Amino acid sequence: MxxxxxxxxxxxxxxxxxxxxxxxxxxxxxxxxxxxxxxTFKFNxxxxxAALKPIAKGYxxxxxxxxxxxxxxxxxxxxxxxxxxxxxxxxxxxxxxNDTGRLLLNTTIGLGGILDPATDAGLDKGEExxxxxxxxxxxxxxxxxxxxxxxxxxxxDAIGRVPDTYTSPIHYVRQSxxxxxxxxxxxxxTRARFLDxxxxxxxxxxxxxxxxxxxxxxxxxxxxxGQAPEEPLDESDMLEDPxxxxxxxx
Numbered sequence: 001m002x003x004x005x006x007x008x009x010x011x012x013x014x015x016x017x018x019x020x021x022x023x024x025x026x027x028x029x030x031x032x033x034x035x036x037x038x039x040t041f042k043f044n045x046x047x048x049x050a051a052l053k054p055i056a057k058g059y060x061x062x063x064x065x066x067x068x069x070x071x072x073x074x075x076x077x078x079x080x081x082x083x084x085x086x087x088x089x090x091x092x093x094x095x096x097x098n099d100t101g102r103l104l105l106n107t108t109i110g111l112g113g114i115l116d117p118a119t120d121a122g123l124d125k126g127e128e129x130x131x132x133x134x135x136x137x138x139x140x141x142x143x144x145x146x147x148x149x150x151x152x153x154x155x156x157d158a159i160g161r162v163p164d165t166y167t168s169p170i171h172y173v174r175q176s177x178x179x180x181x182x183x184x185x186x187x188x189x190t191r192a193r194f195l196d197x198x199x200x201x202x203x204x205x206x207x208x209x210x211x212x213x214x215x216x217x218x219x220x221x222x223x224x225x226g227q228a229p230e231e232p233l234d235e236s237d238m239l240e241d242p243x244x245x246x247x248x249x250x
Contacts, residue, residue, distance in 0.1 A: 028209075030144050030216060037146040041208050044151055048191075056191035070114040072193065075186050076125060077106045077113025082167040086128035090136045099126045127222065131160030135223035144212055152215035 031037060060068065080103040087096035102118040102125065109117050119125070134156050135141065142155030150161070165171055170186075173179040204210040 028144075028212075031212060032143050033145060037144065037212075038208055040146040040148055041211075044146065044149065045207075047149070052187060052191050053195075056188055056195060059188050060192045060195060068189075068192065071185065071189050073106070073110070073116045074113040075189050076116075077103065077110070078169050078186075079127075080106075080125075081169060082164050083126040083128045085167050086130055086133045087126060089130075089133045090128065092128075095126055095128070098123050102126075129157075129160060130163045131157035131219070132223050134160055135219075141216075141219065144216060152211060154216070154219070157219065 028034065063071075080099055084096050084099045084103065087093075087099055101121075102123045105118040105121060105123065106113045106116055109115070131154075139156055141157070145153050145155060145158060147153050147158060153161075170179055170182045173182065201207065201210075
């Protein structure tokens with residue numbers, strides 16, 4: 001498993017107070033494979049509850065906070081090469097200089113990325129990937145899909161994961177034990193970051209629909225650099241329905 005298992009939780013957090021969910025009786029044209037997607041979502045959710053979530057809770061409980069911060073900084077630093085490459089592919093020269101500066105500063109003075117002096121220096125972290133790059137090039141996102149283990153995606157973003165793999169330093173670690181250990185640590189770190197969101201997310205009527213809309217809206221926001229039109233808030237999505245909620249989780 002990789003850190004992308006928790007991507008949907010990250011996107012839901014960013015849009016917790018501002019994304020709409022399609023009514024259950026209305027067919028969503030963005031999600032033509034909803035039946036399959038919901039089955040995959042349930043599988044991912046069950047696997048998360050059985051394995052990754054308990055591990056993440058144990059990790060947070062026994063690991064000192066400063067160590068958790070160092071691990072998160074280190075993993076974020078490993079994302080910088082991917083971001084720099086996609087900055088350049090999108091013609092964002094200023095952003096590429098910013099992210100290159102982050103990589104150099106955090107890798108050297110930051111002891112391999114364990115510390116984050118770049119943020120203190122005013123170099124904000126970018127989050128570009130090849131899915132966003134293709135969106136910038138005018139390629140449509142395609143249908144929404146839920147990938148086994150990896151979670152929310154679109155056809156475009158799923159394809160974009162392939163070249164992104166080759167921009168990750170972890171991919172080039174020759175010793176398989178170390179490489180998979182880093183992937184595992186990345187997944188645990190990401191999951192631990194969002195444990196606090198569990199209660200808020202549990203209040204949604206339909207977790208699948210909420211996470212789908214959060215993901216799609218967030219990706220549109222990223223592709224357009226914040227120029228995407230805001231969707232109206234549907235407050236009914238945030239109301240807890242014990243019967244409906246339990247039905248969607250079983």
